[in-house]
Amino acid sequence: MEFGDVLRRRKMVRTFESGQVDPSIVERILRHGQRAPSAGYSQGFEFLLLEGPDQTARFWEAATADEPVLQGVRAAPIIVIPFASKDVYLDRYAEEDKKWEDRDESRWPVPYWYIDAAFASMLILLSAVNEGLGALFFGLHPPTIPRVKETFGVPDGWDPIGAIAIGHPSGEDPVRSSAHTRRRKQFQEVVHRGHW
DSSP states (O other), X not given: OOHHHHHHHOOBOXXXXXXXXXXXXXXXHHHHHHTOOOGGGOOOEEEEEEEHHXXXXXXXXXXXXXOGGGTTGGGOSEEEEEEEOHHHHHHHHTSTTXXXXXXXXXXXXXXXXXXXXXXXXXXXXXXXXXXXXXXXXXXXXXGGHHHHHHHTTOOTTOEEOOEXXXXXXXXXXXXXOHHHHSOOOOHHHHOXXXXX
């Protein structure tokens, strides 16, 4: 698929079919996610892959209450949880070539560990579309995060930035997304040339 077509077709899918996804496709999608840039080549993001009804059911049990808006998402056969580690970045930048031995978080203008995990997540979303699949990035409710981490044995120091459902989109999506009720800003509203 042409890259422009991937971008135009990318949308958040909220209703999935329960059919399986070829494991080689899932691996390709995750390998693309691994190619995301990272500050100092820290590579402080990792993915928890949950495949099939047993693993995804454990995720839904740990991560959510009964939320009608996510009902159609529960059928997705793949859940990927992208994690970020601040410590990986602080350790990397304390190395000889960076010389931030004090590991002072205030040196960072923004938390790149989350930004880089978000870059990786976008590559996963785009790769799913390129493979003819649908995907949805959604947030995790903060009170459920400790339960999700405990359920899947996630070590301390790794924070989920959300979750990504992947699968074959259903022909009909009863959930009306904001894209149906709000207009996309015009290009001229978004790009400021030379001055705001």
